[in-house]
Amino acid sequence: MKEITENQIDKLLKDVASIKSALAENKPVLKQLLLPIHFRIITLFAGLAIIGISILYYTLLEQYGSYYDIPGVVRTISLLLVITAYVLVVVLKRILWVKSIKKMDSNYTFGKIIRQIYTYQLFHVWIPIQLIMAFLIAYALYFDQERYIVSIAAIGIGIIYNSIGGITKIWQYLATGYWLIVTGVLPFVLQSAPALLLLAGSMGVAFLMFFLISGSSRVTEEEE
Numbered sequence: 001m002k003e004i005t006e007n008q009i010d011k012l013l014k015d016v017a018s019i020k021s022a023l024a025e026n027k028p029v030l031k032q033l034l035l036p037i038h039f040r041i042i043t044l045f046a047g048l049a050i051i052g053i054s055i056l057y058y059t060l061l062e063q064y065g066s067y068y069d070i071p072g073v074v075r076t077i078s079l080l081l082v083i084t085a086y087v088l089v090v091v092l093k094r095i096l097w098v099k100s101i102k103k104m105d106s107n108y109t110f111g112k113i114i115r116q117i118y119t120y121q122l123f124h125v126w127i128p129i130q131l132i133m134a135f136l137i138a139y140a141l142y143f144d145q146e147r148y149i150v151s152i153a154a155i156g157i158g159i160i161y162n163s164i165g166g167i168t169k170i171w172q173y174l175a176t177g178y179w180l181i182v183t184g185v186l187p188f189v190l191q192s193a194p195a196l197l198l199l200a201g202s203m204g205v206a207f208l209m210f211f212l213i214s215g216s217s218r219v220t221e222e223e224e
Contacts, residue, residue: 034170036172037100037214039097039210040211041211043210043214047208047210049085050207054197054204055196058194061196126160129160148187150203151186151188153184154180154181154183154206155180155184158176158178158180158184159177161176161180175213176210179202180203183202
């Protein structure tokens, strides 16, 4: 076997040091882009919208018995509320996120922010999870198991939040992620509980919780 020389060992150590240095330089950038403070208003609005719309549909279903028995005008207005809330969340996220980050660095644009994030490991976590979620939601709809969409969405988003928290070591993402994962199991455990109320208690409360705890941008200490 070829003997390992001191020069080879030195070169290996330098390579390792170089990799660690590159990672150390990149991680603070990711942390800055994903600080919870950037998303306070967005998550507040999203949480209130999910809770409000869930309660609205729950009330309508209790009153009329089924979705198709709800008067057409009421169904249309309710659907427009859902679409409007979704569009507002997307638009607000883009505007407020960029505005918040520009306070730290005026050179950032939305495109630059997205490129910075998706060059990291998160790309290889988020995309597969989202594809799996889409497949499972379609599967649940096909077999008339709509209540489990709550579980699929909550657990999937919870894993995404945990991945962000794990990489950036920002505890607010971990706290919210675990809440989503735990409450995402409830549709299986509480079979008689209305799915819409479980949705409000899972995702709605999760986003409100994120809003309440996102005032601090502290991150957990990294081990050397």
